[in-house]
Amino acid sequence: AQSVTQLDSQVPVFEEAPVELRCNYSSSVSVYLFWYVQYPNQGLQLLLKYLSGSTLVKGINGFEAEFNKSQTSFHLRKPSVHISDTAEYFCAVNAGNNRKLIWGLGTSLAVNP
């Protein structure tokens, strides 16, 4: 069975500092990986996705992630965060024929001035 682990439930960081949100997955088949952001009281917005090809994926708002098959990871990074990046971030994996998304529990990013 597939699973997703977001290793940090909360990440506090100062504005303009770099940040990494960690995501590990387990799957016995090929996977497609996603990062979503959710601002308070809003729906989900796709940040970036890995379907195939280059393992370094660039997304919106200056975020990027690297797919590491050997370490089964898909960590999200941003070199310099803004106050407006404060939100909940979800990692998700789509694997298998049923194409359901398997979700991590989320990481709450709090950017402080």
Next chain:
Amino acid sequence: GAVVSQHPSRVICKSGTSVKIECRSLDFQATTMFWYRQFPKKSLMLMATSNEGSKATYEQGVEKDKFLINHASLTLSTLTVTSAHPEDSSFYICSARPGLLYNEQFFGPGTRLTVL
């Protein structure tokens, strides 16, 4: 492109009433739609998967008679919470997938349900 809408965005109802939430794919045809429930500060819980023209597939532990799902067309799915109770209060999110082999889902903005 790939926009999904939900209506209403917020609904408050009395205990015992039924509430219908609509999910529409605005610029594509969605063969499959998903309904999720999200508790405060929690991840998304998949409730059911609906394919156009067929019965929805519910996840384990989700009451199909409580949460009625209808996917009557390629652009519309509805979730009806029947005889709602305060414990049904939650954030409900739908997503849509353009085709069976499509690997990405497109999400609606969510519906906040409050049952008094």
